[in-house]
Amino acid sequence: MKKNVFVAMSSILVLGAALAGCGGGNQAAPADSNASGAKTENSAPTSGSKVLKLNLHSEPPTADPGIAEDTTSSTIITATFEGLTRVGKDGKYNPAAAESYTVSEDGKKYTFKIRDNKWSNGDPVSAKDFEYAWKRALNPKTASNYAYQLYYVKGAEAYNKGKGKVEDVGVKALDDKTLEVELANPTPFFLELVAFKTYFPVNPKVVEGNEKWATDAKTVIGNGPFKMDSWEHKSKLVVSKNDNYWDKDNVKLDKIEFSMVEDENTELSMWENGELHWAGAPTSALPTDAIPALKESGKMTTQPIAGTYFYRFNTEKPPFNNVKIRKAFAYAIDRQSLIDNILQAGQLPATGYVPPSMALNKDGFYKDNDIETAKKLLEEGLKEEGLTKFPALTLSFNTSEGHKKIAEAIQDQWKKNLGVDVKLENKEWKVYLDDVHQGKYQVARAGWLGDFNDPINFLEMFKEKDGGNNDTRWENPKYKELLNQSALELDPEKRKAILAQAEQILMDEMPIMPIYYYTQSWVKDDRVQDVIIDGLGAVDYKYADFVEKK
Incomplete structure (x- = not known):
């Protein structure tokens, strides 16, 4: 997945929940929030049982492992199902x-x-x-x-x-x-x-x-460490320890209660007030404006993950059917300023698609904030399309304060650097995913966290024009040939060289615009232990526990 990532900011979760799979969104803390870290003690597990209280940020589109494509759904599925x-x-x-x-x-x-x-x-x-x-x-x-x-x-x-x-x-x-x-x-x-x-x-x-089995707690039957107890859509989802699970003795939690609060400021306040045991990544995001104080307080944990935050271009619709125009928009943003002024959690500017932990070209494929080249390419592209001025442009993103702040900053940069007016459009997560899949967008935010630790997982999503996670409508025969060739190459270095050629084509054609490489940031109750967050950003609560302070 991974997937579409939902939230946006320093965390896939940080930004994005879709696809991939299939998003971290920091935003300002409210004036009365205690972002300095001098929070109240979080409530003890309910009635002597061990109940972990988290925020999922948005409604999971599905609990069906065969259909799910986003990180929000994956969190629930990983808790309630198990693979080989x-x-x-x-x-x-x-x-x-x-x-x-x-x-x-x-x-x-x-x-x-x-x-x-x-x-x-x-x-x-x-x-x-x-x-x-x-x-x-x-x-x-x-x-x-x-x-x-x-x-x-x-x-x-x-x-x-x-x-x-x-x-x-x-x-x-x-x-x-x-x-x-x-x-x-x-x-x-x-x-x-x-x-x-x-x-x-x-x-x-x-x-x-039941064809709708994966949207109702009564019919979600899994083989994992937890079972689904209740699902109040767009409000709350509860899972409890599955006594039929083969390894139940290693499952320490009795329940996990997932809230679905979209506002990151509210989530942080809930954590400070003891209503949540964890806030931020990997199931949501911290408010961007609260990051500096949380960092200074020492309460915030940040870790890099193998994920990339990017924008998609709809390459079938003018004007982004023109590669020069796509590249102009990609070159005309200042990624480092987004990180310094909005994200603020140690992200790195993305000048390629494959993240640093599995990078194929450590120097990247283009220069960040290359305004002169961007202006030249836009002029040439418009001329090729027979346009004297840039047509109406809409930038779409799923509801998140972090996504909104990034979009607003890029909107300003495109206006300043290219003279293009951009309309911003936000949608609820599930609606957003559906519209992107149907091609109902011009430019749309996305995030991808690795499903496994290999560059092919990032590159293969653009292999087929109609591939399930592509959505750019872009396809390139040579690119496809190189990915097929890599599957047959057993020499690791030769295979890496083949995949590097493929990524070069992807960045030359620019159906996507990489923006930054993810980190995940969160704050938690010190008693919460053994939550597994891997280097790909995926979370597993199987071994999670409450350990009382001595």
């Missing part, structure tokens, strides 16, 4: 729903032994549930925007594109406890992939029984 592997407290991918696995000598066949476990409704978890889930996500009728994540499986891409049979997809339950997977090519990061939500199992009986 899972990140442990050691930061490594360990057997989870699978108790063991073997790999063939050629690296193309995996055989997983499914451990004894039950769905939250008491049904046994079977290898057939995995086969069903993967083939369901690949079924064109399911319309999963993350189906391409399964293309590493033999026959998966052909089936998803209507050019192959479901019987030829390389996943098969040999019996209730044995799952055999055949890959198209050796995939060194496959054990990371199967910890990703699109590879999670679903209960066939539940899915077939």
